Amino acid sequence: MTRMKLLGFLMAGLALVACGDDDGNGDGGSGSDIEGKQLGALTAEEADGLCDDLRAQTKTISKEDECEAEGVVGSLFGIECETTKQECISAPEEAGVTGELDSCGASQFTGCTATVAEVRACVDAMVGTIKGLTCESTFTDIAQKPAACAALEEKCPAFFEEQEDESEGEGS
Template sequence: MMILSGFLMAGLAIVACGGEEEDEPGGGQSGELEGKQLQELTASEAQAVCEDVGTQFAFSDEDSCEVAAVSFTLLGRDCEEMKQKCLNGEVTETSNECDTSKFEGCSATVAEAKRCFGAMAASQKALTCESTFLDLAVVPPECETIVNKCPEFMSNDSEGGGA
């Protein structure tokens, strides 16, 4: 359950990272780094990868609020009510910083990470208030490599670092 929780937190943190970038999702600045392992990236390369992955999570306000609202159901909150509060700006936003320290010890390549987070973004965009906890917690098959090669991505630290 800890791995699932860490993976979920990583995905939700990246939803918050989704910026106003106009780059092609999954392409952009880090395209030349596709074969490089995340743990081998320089600070600037890691940030470029983080920004490119963030474009995959550039959700509409409605999609972002729906993902957040579904996660609030885990705390017993009403999804539709939380979605409306989010759309009205009543829900506190999380940090939009991407924590590249999670790349340390991660032997997955940039291409593998992009595939995983692209699949994760697609599954999160498909969430609605009709979704269940199992829908929210599903780990896409494209993420098996990240689960196996990147233990820090899957950890759920108490400091709320995110991915």
């Protein structure tokens, strides 16, 4: 259970940062004309398309990637990374990141002035970070927000505040 809380902390960053990424093909479910549009100005249909894209993008994070990330986080608490990773791989499938995005929609974008392209860049970087983790990775590798997320953090600080509030409330 603690293991899933640790992964939840990691994945919350991805889930809350962007409800709106895909593999960079720019279609956003509605066409590339929305790339320059601010999130707060998206129609409900456009926002739903972005959320669908993000769900698809998070599916590129394999169970092994998730388990490797759990191992890195667990090692911060004195748990051997490789052991945590193998226990995770052996465990039954859970909802993972995609399950955390079930509530994604236009209401999360209210007041956000970041563009769809800025969100895509941030989420691509975060997914890349998760996929790139190994048991040799450090806390800095997992905790540092990618540079590609700077614009999103500045223009939509509520995404990051919610993540920090949730992670503090877990008591881990």
